[in-house]
Structures are given as C-alpha cells and as structure tokens.
Amino acid sequence: MQKHKHLNRWLWKWHIIAGLITLPLMILLAVTGIIYLFKGDYEDSVYSHLKQVEIGAETLPYADQLKAAQASAKQPITSVILPAEPTQATEFVSGMRRGKSTIYVNPYTGEALGAVKAADTLMMTVRKLHGELLLGKGGTYTVELAASWFVVLILTGIYVWWPSTGFSLAGFFTVRTSKGKRIFYRDLHSVLAFWLSVFMLVLLSGAMPWTDIFGSQLKWVQAQTDTGYPKTWQRPVGLKSVVHGQPMTLDAAVDVVKARELKGRITIKLPKGPEGVISVSNRSLLLRHQEVLHFDQYSGDLIRRHTWDDVGILMDMRQVAMRLHQGEYGLISWYAVLLTALVFALSTLAGLVSYIKRKPVGDWGLPKVPDHWRVGYGIVALLVILAVVFPLFGASLILITVFEKLKSLKST
Structure with missing residues (x-):
C-alpha cells in the first residue's frame, strides 16, 4: 500500500488528537472492565x-x-x-x-x-463507573464520545503505522530496543496496538449498544426494520389468561416449566393481576438455546412461545457482540477479553510516553500539514459516515474544525 505523504501526516495529526481525547478515559474503562470481569x-x-x-x-x-x-x-x-x-x-x-x-x-x-x-x-x-463514570447522563455521553473517537484512533493508527515502503513481516512483531527510549515506546505501542485493533473493534461493537445516542439509534433501526426482539419477547404485551377457577400454584408452574427442559438459568415471572400470564425465560451459553414462554396462569396452557429464530438479525448480532464484550462465551472468551484489556493498557501507556518524549515543550506536537493540501473525497465520505453513525463524534469534529479555523485566522 503506497502511502500519501501529506495524508499520512494529516491522519497522524488526527491520531494524536483522538488519543488525547480518549486514552486517559480508555485506561479507566480498561481497568474497570478488568475488575468487572471478576464479578x-x-x-x-x-x-x-x-x-x-x-x-x-x-x-x-x-x-x-x-x-x-x-x-x-x-x-x-x-x-x-x-x-x-x-x-x-x-x-x-x-x-x-x-x-x-x-x-x-x-x-x-x-x-x-x-x-x-x-x-x-x-x-x-464498578459497572456504573465503567459505563457512566458515576456522573449519570453526562458520564454516559462522555464515555460514548471517547468510544466514538477510539474508532477513529484505531483506523488512523493502522494507516499511520503501516509501512510506506519495504514491507517486512518482521515489522509486525519487532520492537526496537537499540534506537533510544522514544523509539522503543513507539514500537511497543504501535506493534501491540496493531495486533489489538481487531479485538478492540469487537469489544467496542459490544459496548456501543449500551450508549445513549448510538444505542437509541440502533433501537430505532431495529424497530423500523423489524430486526429486534418480537413484541412479546420481553413483556407479555396483549397476552391474557382466561380467568376461571383458581390459579396454578408456583409448584405446578415449575413442573410445567421443567417439562420443557430449558437450558441455563431459568427465570419465572409471576403474573400481574387476575388476567396476567406466567412468563418464563432462560439465559444459556448459546443464544440459539434461549426461549421465552408465556403460560395461562390457570390452565398452564402455552399462550405464546418464542425461540431465538424469532429474534431479528440486528438483535442477534447485538447480543453476540455484547456477550463477547463481557467475555461470556466460556473461559477462552473470558481470558481473551482479560488479555486484550491488559495489553491495551500497556500499549496505551507506551504510546503516551512516546508522545511526551516526542512533543516539544509548550506545544501539542501535532504533525504539520501544508495549508494548501486538502483531503480527498473518500476521506470526507468516511468522516461523514462516522459522524452519522456516531453523532457525538460528528459534533465534536465540527467544534474542533471550527476551533482550528479560528486559530489559523487569528495567526494570519
């Protein structure tokens, strides 16, 4: 891949900006995430x-x-x-x-x-610190903003790190120790971050559905495309028991449920009122084994049954990503998330040390790009897509661009 000199410096500049915005907070999220893994x-x-x-x-x-x-x-x-x-x-x-x-x-x-x-x-x-910094709505927006910029950090980092010429397989693994501390920390950061990039994008895809703005957008898309949960998956909306005689005892309801031989952790929700239904759900290791059952509280007859086949594709993908984010697919998944978080923290600290050693005193140390150079339409289109998918990223990008313009006008 032949790299454009000015594009490389421009992306490097935004990589540093994204790092300054996200990395201190992402270290906190990594640490709290590691703690929560042991819940x-x-x-x-x-x-x-x-x-x-x-x-x-x-x-x-x-x-x-x-x-x-x-x-x-x-x-x-x-x-x-x-x-x-x-x-x-x-x-x-x-x-x-x-x-x-x-x-x-x-x-x-x-x-x-x-x-x-x-x-x-x-x-x-710990979970609230991880998801909202114990600050309520303001905290959730801050975490979402950092996560959105982290996507930019990963994408720009891959391009900046990719060798311009002389492609060598050893470059994917080599951390130079004889070129000084700055080069050592830079290599440590870049090599570890490159190999982590795919894992981090997977973890981010599992975190974003919990956010306020992106998460709300995703729910809206699911509702419009009918790719979420069925209407009566989480609540028995519109379902009623036929009132006659005495309701089943809890033991009778348990017998009805056990006859179904559901896998995993089984929850029985008690009926609300005389016309309410008994709702049963199970949380299993594999999503395809999960079901939701609604029973008449008097006769025990099955009113509605949902299997995972009834769940839309977006919700299916969302649940897979969220479970991967939490390491819930067995020990291998759990250790993969733990190792990713630990190596990410090491890579982040190495990148921060490298940046501090490189930047001049009293300056942000952002790479210079010629004023006359402009990015291509492809980069603009990618930024627009990211801004639409991650609205907080788009809003912050506009603010930073305006600040940069005002700064350049003031200097002239």
Whole structure:
C-alpha cells in the first residue's frame, strides 16, 4: 500500500488528537472492565453464605419458599430464579429497577438467608463507573464520545503505522530496543496496538449498544426494520389468561416449566393481576438455546412461545457482540477479553510516553500539514459516515474544525 505523504501526516495529526481525547478515559474503562470481569467470582465468594446451602433430605414446595421470601421482602415478589444445582439457594426477586432486590431462600429449610440489593453492590458501582463514570447522563455521553473517537484512533493508527515502503513481516512483531527510549515506546505501542485493533473493534461493537445516542439509534433501526426482539419477547404485551377457577400454584408452574427442559438459568415471572400470564425465560451459553414462554396462569396452557429464530438479525448480532464484550462465551472468551484489556493498557501507556518524549515543550506536537493540501473525497465520505453513525463524534469534529479555523485566522 503506497502511502500519501501529506495524508499520512494529516491522519497522524488526527491520531494524536483522538488519543488525547480518549486514552486517559480508555485506561479507566480498561481497568474497570478488568475488575468487572471478576464479578461472578467476587459475588460467589462474598455472598456464598446466601447463595450456597447444604443439601438436605428433601426440598420444600416452592409455594412455602415463596411465603418465606415474601415475609422478608419489602416489596412484592415479581419472579423466581430456579436453582441449577442442589447446593444453590432459590432466588426470589422483589421490586423493579434500582429498587430491585434478590432474596435467597434455603430450599430445604425454607429459611430466608438474606437479601442483596443490586444497586448497592460493589460490582454495580464498578459497572456504573465503567459505563457512566458515576456522573449519570453526562458520564454516559462522555464515555460514548471517547468510544466514538477510539474508532477513529484505531483506523488512523493502522494507516499511520503501516509501512510506506519495504514491507517486512518482521515489522509486525519487532520492537526496537537499540534506537533510544522514544523509539522503543513507539514500537511497543504501535506493534501491540496493531495486533489489538481487531479485538478492540469487537469489544467496542459490544459496548456501543449500551450508549445513549448510538444505542437509541440502533433501537430505532431495529424497530423500523423489524430486526429486534418480537413484541412479546420481553413483556407479555396483549397476552391474557382466561380467568376461571383458581390459579396454578408456583409448584405446578415449575413442573410445567421443567417439562420443557430449558437450558441455563431459568427465570419465572409471576403474573400481574387476575388476567396476567406466567412468563418464563432462560439465559444459556448459546443464544440459539434461549426461549421465552408465556403460560395461562390457570390452565398452564402455552399462550405464546418464542425461540431465538424469532429474534431479528440486528438483535442477534447485538447480543453476540455484547456477550463477547463481557467475555461470556466460556473461559477462552473470558481470558481473551482479560488479555486484550491488559495489553491495551500497556500499549496505551507506551504510546503516551512516546508522545511526551516526542512533543516539544509548550506545544501539542501535532504533525504539520501544508495549508494548501486538502483531503480527498473518500476521506470526507468516511468522516461523514462516522459522524452519522456516531453523532457525538460528528459534533465534536465540527467544534474542533471550527476551533482550528479560528486559530489559523487569528495567526494570519
């Protein structure tokens, strides 16, 4: 690939700008992301006295366990999560959103072991720091802005690093140690970042659906193209039970669910009101094994069933990306995310040291591009596409361009 001299310097300039905008924050996101990867291990350890029980002679009816959970809950019980192993407590969820709590009940003794409010846990704080910097909406916009610019950082970095002439396979792996500290840190940054680029783009694709503006756009596209969840996947909209006789007991509902032999973590949502339905969902390792079932709360008849085949392609891709982002496809996936985050932090620090050693004192050290040179239509088209896909990037790009123009006018 023959590189244009002025285009290379122009992209190098924007690579540095993107780095200054994103890297300090991205280090924080990498660190908090690494911590959050250990959420399962941490909570299994800290809450083991609630989650784990000794196996008894016989489990009590779920109806009795429900009574014990409701007696200790401050809000109505809305759902039950079935234990997957004999040593696990039954989980009953009460409340909604930030007020939601999980009450753990020993299925052998019926004792309510305690409750955990998700919003008050350490890992929820880490997650909120990772996603919104503990600053609410302003924080989510800041994280989204940094993530948008990070895409630019990766794309420009690949072009700038790519050799102009004399292509050599060794260049993809070599970090020079005899050319001084600046060259050493620059090579360390560029070689590691190049090999990380694909992994980082995958992780970013899994993070962006959680953002406010891009995420809202994605949901709108899914709604317009019917490529998201079916209407009754998450809530039984328009579905009703036929009121007759007495509702099924929770134990009868569990028997109906177990007959389906669903894989993974099974959640049963209790009906709301006399006409409400019993909704069942499972979270499994593979998306294709997930289902949503809605039952009549009186007869136990199946009213609506959804399999993953009913889910649109955009939601399918979104869920795959989000699970990859969290390392949820087994140990290999988990270690891949952990290693990517660790190497990214090292590469980022190396790039920062290289930049500080290169830039003159009292100057930003941005590469100079001739005033008469203009980028081609292809680059402009790419910037427009990125600005449309990532609106916060587009808005910030306009502000930076205006600032640059005013600065150049002032200097003349």
